[in-house]
Amino acid sequence: MADIVLQEGLDALSLRPAAARLGTSDRMLLYYFGAKAALMDDVLGCVSDRFTDYLARSSRGIRIAPHNMVGHTTALMATPEAKPFVELWFEIAARAARGDTVYAAAATRIAETWNDWIVSTVRFPAGVSSRNAAAMMLAIVNGIALLDSTAPSVAAAARSRVQTVAA
Secondary structure, eight states: OHHHHHHHOGGGGOHHHHHHHHTSOHHHHHHHHSSHHHHHHHHHHHHHHHHHHHHHHHHTTOOBOHHHHHHHHHHHHTSTTTHHHHHHHHHHHHHHHTTOHHHHHHHHHHHHHHHHHHHHHBOOOTTSOHHHHHHHHHHHHHHHHHHHHHOHHHHHHHHHHHHHHHO
């Protein structure tokens, strides 16, 4: 299911079509997961784990200077491997913003995972609240990634400005 959702988006989680693609029935999915919310939580958890693995592979244990993190991360988000994750992230965030509690929980979990990755990847100077600084970086990265999919020229200008400030 995680593969399907990454290719097609959240609408692919409709029970009957999803069950048919998996070669089972919607009743069997409900039997194993108890409720559609549990199925969605499990699938989104799997997707989140895959993206975490991608981030870990991409950083290969290196520690990045704070002024290079936003550029590094926006470049990662723009790769073909990351694109399905980023697109799905925006879908999850939009549904969470509309008050869907299942997606709100997933959005929180995903954002916390990304924030933890930034904290573990950046060499923050002594005295800097790493979690707060990482959250700010994540907000900037998410903004640029959203602009990449909606207004690429604005995203390029933002990316250029971030790189100029970091230099």
